[in-house]
Amino acid sequence: MEFTFKRALIVSLLSAAFANASAAPITIITSFPKEITDTYKKAFEQKYPDIKVEVLNKNTTASLAFIKEASAGQRADIFWASAPDAFEVLSREKLLSKAGDIKNSAAPEKIGNYPMNDPDGLYYGQALSGYGLMWNTRYLKANKLPAPAEWSDLTKGIYFGHVAVSAPSRSGTTHLTVETMLQGEGWDKGWMQLIEIAGNCKAITERSFGVPDGVNSGQFGIGMVIDFFGLAGKYSGFPVEFAYPTVTSVVPASIGLINGAKNPTDASKFMAFSLSNEGQALLLDPKISRMPIVSYDKLQGKVPAGYPNIFDVAKKSKVQFNSDLAQVRYHVVTSMFDQTITFRHKELQATTKAIHEAEQKLAAKPNPQAAELIKQARELAYSPVVDEALLKKPAFLDLFSKSVSKKGMGEFADKQLANLEDQWNSKAKANYAKALELAQQASAAIK
Template sequence: MNARFSASPGRRRALALLARGVLMLLVPRHLRAAAPMPVVVLTGYPEEMTSRFEAAFAKAHPQYRLSIRWYHGAEALSLLSGPGQGGVDVYWAASPRTFDRLKAAGAFQSAGIDRDGLPDHVGGTRISDADGYYLATELAGYGFVFDAAELGRLGVAVPRDWTDLADPRLAGRIALPNPARVGFAQVMADIVLQSYGWERGWALWSEIAGLSVLVGSGGRRVAEAVGPGRAAIGLSIDFLAAAAIAGGAPLGFAYPRHGGINPAHIAITAGAPNPDGARAFARFVLSGEGQRLLADPDIRRLPVRPAVYAGLPVGYHDPFAAAAAGGYAYDNAAGRDRLALVASAFEQMYVQGHEHLAALWGRIHAAERRGLDARAMRARLCAPPLSETEAAAPVMLARFRDRPDGAEGAPRRVEIDWQWAAAKARSEVGRMLDEAGA
C-alpha cells in the first residue's frame, strides 16, 4: 500500500496542522483572525469554579484566553514575590493575609476599576483594599454546619450563636477545626474574642473545645465529620458546607448572630504581561454577570455586589442585609495583626492536652448537675493564656505576624510557656475536682 495512505492518525493530524499553517501564511495579515491573547490567572479556587468563569469570560471577551495556574498560600506568596512574578497577570484567591503581604511587597498595581456599586465594608469588616490594589470578589460566612436529625436525638436546637455551643449535651459531638492548622479558622477564633470580649471569649472557647472533637487539617473535613454516629455540628465556613450539601449530605448551615466574613480578592500583578486582559477579567468577575455565577449550586459563594441578591433564590443568605440588621460587627482590620498569635495560643491551650481538657469539662458538667459549685474550677480552666494588653504589645505581635498560615516555625519559647501554663491549670482543676469528690 502507498505510504501516503497508510500514515498513522497522529501523523495525518500533524500533516493537516502543517498544511493549515502554510495556508495561513498565504492569507494576507489583515484578513487573519487574531489569536486570543492569554491572561495568566494564579488561583487557589477549584476547577468546578474556575471552569465556569473561564467559559463565561471567553464568551464575553473572545479576544482573551484564560490560562489558569493553581497555587496556594505560601506558594503564591513565593512566586509573586519573585523575579518576573512567574509571568502571572492576575492573582485571584481567598487568602487575605497573602494579599496584604504582597501589597506591602509592591507585587500589585492599582486595579484601576470602577467600583460603583461595590461596597468597601460589610458591617464592621473591610472587604477591599483601601488603596485599591486588591478588590473583594466574593464573601464566605462563618457558622455551623449541622445534622438536624442528630441534634434532634440529642434534644438540642440548632444553635443561634456561639454561646449555644457550650451545651453539655453536645459533648463529643462538635467538630472543631484547629485554627493553627485550618486557614479559615483563625478568623473564626477571633470572632468570638471580639464578640464577647477577651476574657469571656477565651472562657467560651475553653468550654467549646472541651466538648469537641478536633479536626487537625483541611477545612472540608469539618463537614465530612458531621453526620449519623459522628458529630452533630461542625464549626465551618458556608461554601465548604454548601459543597457537602450539593454532594448529597443531609446537612444544614446556620449563620450565628455574631457573624464574620472572610473575603476573597482579585489583584493585577505589578509586572503583568497583559494588563489590559487582566483588567478585563477583573472587571468581568466583579460585573453583574460574573457575580451571578457565584450563586451556581456547585459554587454557592456570596457575591460582593449587593444588587445581585435581588435576583437570587429565596433564602439565599444576604450578608449586606444581615449587616444592616446589626450582624457582622467583626472588625477584621483590628484583628488582622493578632490572628497568628490567637491561633497559636488556641493550639497550646486547647489542642495540646485536649483529651485531658475534655475529661475535666466532663467532670465539671457532671458536678454541676449534682448541684456542686464549680465556679472556681471554671475560672481556673477558662483563664486566657495572656491578657489582651499583652497580646497587643508590638513585640509580641511581631513574633507571630509573619508566620505563614499552617507553618511549623514559631516563637517556641512563648508557645512552651503557654503549654506549661495550660498543663498546670488542668492539673490544679483536677485536684480541685478530686477534693470536691467530683
C-alpha cells in the same frame, strides 16, 4: 499569486497558533475549593478561549508564604481569598498591584461599615462572607440534640463530642471566625468561649473543608464554618442547615493582582469578569452558594428559596470587623490556638468531659465544696495563656512578625518565639491536668 496567498495564509495561521501556544496562562493562587475555581475557570475560558487559567490551591498562610518567596516576574498572577487581613499583609509588603478600573458600579461602597474595596485600588471585594453554624439535621435528630443558635450554645455539655472546627493556622476562614468571636466578645471572654467549645469538639481538622465535609456526611453533628460551606451543603441536597449567630461579621472575600505577576493583562480580565454581573451570577450556583456583592435583582441567576440576604445580615451584625487589629495579632492568635488547643486537644477533651460530668452531678445534688472545685477547674482550663495587655507591647508582637528576620535578628527572634510557644504549650498541659484533677475531686465530693 495563488501560491503567495496560500503561503501568507499558512504563515498567518502558524503565527497565531504559536502565539496562543506560547502565551502564558493566568495563575491564580487561592484557598477556595474546586467547586468555585472550576466553575469560574470554565466560564472564563469559554468567554476568552485564547486565555488559559491555572489554579494553585493552598491555604491562606501557605499562599502568603508562596507569594513572598517567589521572585518578581515569576509570581502567580492573582490572589483570591476570604481573609481581608491577608490582603493587608500583601499590601503592606508591596506585593499587590492596581488592576485598573474593573469595579462593578452596581456594588455598594461599603458592606455595613466595612469598605467593599481597598481604598488604594489594590484589591476588590468579589463576594461577601459571614460566619456561623452548620448542622446535620438527621444527626441532631438521631442524637436528640437541639439546633444551636449562638456560639455560646456550643459550650454546653449536651454537645460534647458532636462539634468540629478547623485550626485557624491552616484555614483563613477559621481565623476570621475566631477573630470575629474575639472582637465580638472581647479577648478574655472570647478565648474562654473558644477553649470551651474546642473542649466539646470531636475533632480539630487540618483543612477548613474537613468540617463541612464531615457535617454533610454525618461524621460531625455541628461545624463552625464560613457561610458558603453550610449553604453549599444545604442547596446541594445534603441534610444540613446553616445559621448566623448574633456575634458574626460580614466582610468581602477579595481578589487582587499580585505585583511581579507573569501575565497581569490577562489576569486583570479575569478579575473584571469575576466582578461583573455575569461573574457574580455564578456565585448562586448551588455547589458554590456564595453571597454576591450586588443585589439579587442585578443578576440573571435564580435565587434559591430561603437564600439569605447578606446585606440584612450585615445590618444586624454585632461585630464591625477590624481587619487592622486582626492583621496585627494574626500570628499570635493562630499560635495560641495551636499551642493550647490543636496540640493539646486530647487533654482538653478529657478535662472538659470531667467538668461536664461534675456539673451534671452538682445539678442533681448541690454541694458547695464541689461547686468551688468546679469553679477553680473552669478558671484553670479555659483562661487564655496570654494577657490582653501584652498585645499592646510592640516587642511582643515583633516576635510574631516575619519581618523581624530582615533586621538581622531572625535566628535570635526565632529562638525566643519557640521558647514562648513551648511555655504556652506546657502551661496549657499543666492547667488541663490540674483542672481534670479538680473536676474529679468535685465529682467524688458529691455523694
